[in-house]
Amino acid sequence: MNKLTGPAGLPATLSVGEVAQRSGVAVSTLHFYETKGLISSERTAGNQRRYARAVLRRVSFIRVAQRVGISLADIAAALSALPATVAPSREDWSRLSAAWRAELDERMAQLKKLRDTLDDCIGCGCLSIDRCRLRNPYDKLAREGAGPRRLLVKTEA
């Protein structure tokens, strides 16, 4: 166990193992994230990692963003706007948040469309061959160019 403690008696920094256990990700994954610049740490005299408490929130953020389909590269780009050891400025936050909001809103819109499409399809069978000629006879959308247009809200950035 880590000996240094903060004002409330909790450790001021966390070892990899502690971060792994509390964040639910493997130690190897934390190493990996560090090589990718997603998180960072200080080292003890014996070369062991010590993480600031804030790393837990960063890891949460990473995992949730990944789960909704955002790549580590994109996540890294976003997090790079936030210095890991210094409080970010208000402008940093605003910029990051605005960019992500757009991205997240778009993904939510896509999800909603996917879900609603599915709802529409109950009792219609429109992913199958036969039924949907009634609904979308002979592919009117074909003239509008390439790419899925019904479901896809916006194509890859």
Place this chain on the structure above:
Amino acid sequence: MNKLTGPAGLPATLSVGEVAQRSGVAVSTLHFYETKGLISSERTAGNQRRYARAVLRRVSFIRVAQRVGISLADIAAALSALPATVAPSREDWSRLSAAWRAELDERMAQLKKLRDTLDDCIGCGCLSIDRCRLRNPYDKLAREGAGPRRLLVKTEA
């Protein structure tokens, strides 16, 4: 170009190239999806693929689902409930749709949480080290066990 036409003068079936162009995915990807059982085709006398029109909707569905972080395996499992050449029964649809709705709703909830967290963070800097001690002093959540709890709505199924 494909010669057979349907009632409205549009081709009754599509070649890989046509599907690729209209769906916006590469020919090699369509081949790949076919090996994975995500889509299927008939063959001409000369061994070329001919797709039913419905494949476009299937491909759209696949891409959108992927974009929001769902694996091809999961997508395949969902689509396998829908016969590619036969209209699915109403029960098939209800079952599929119910299962997906839950999944999609969960992902939307996660996205929303991620977005709202980001909103909260403007002017706080809670992914950084210093500021958020004000908001979450010394990690009260630590006692509740492992795993990100603030952002993660539900862990991997």
Place this chain on the structure above:
DNA sequence: TCTTGACCTGAAGTTTACTTGAGGTCTTAG
């Protein structure tokens, strides 16, 4: 007929996101 572009298969290569393994060091409870 010929030739050019679309298509075929199977194998190998690529990227992303990790995990596993080998060989060695640190730390801490007893």
Place this chain on the structure above:
DNA sequence: CTAAGACCTCAAGTAAACTTCAGGTCAAGA
């Protein structure tokens, strides 16, 4: 002080989702 368990690095392995390549076939216009 010492042994077990946590940690270290670097290299190699793995799985998913494709793409690229090689070597050949098919189809449609001039």
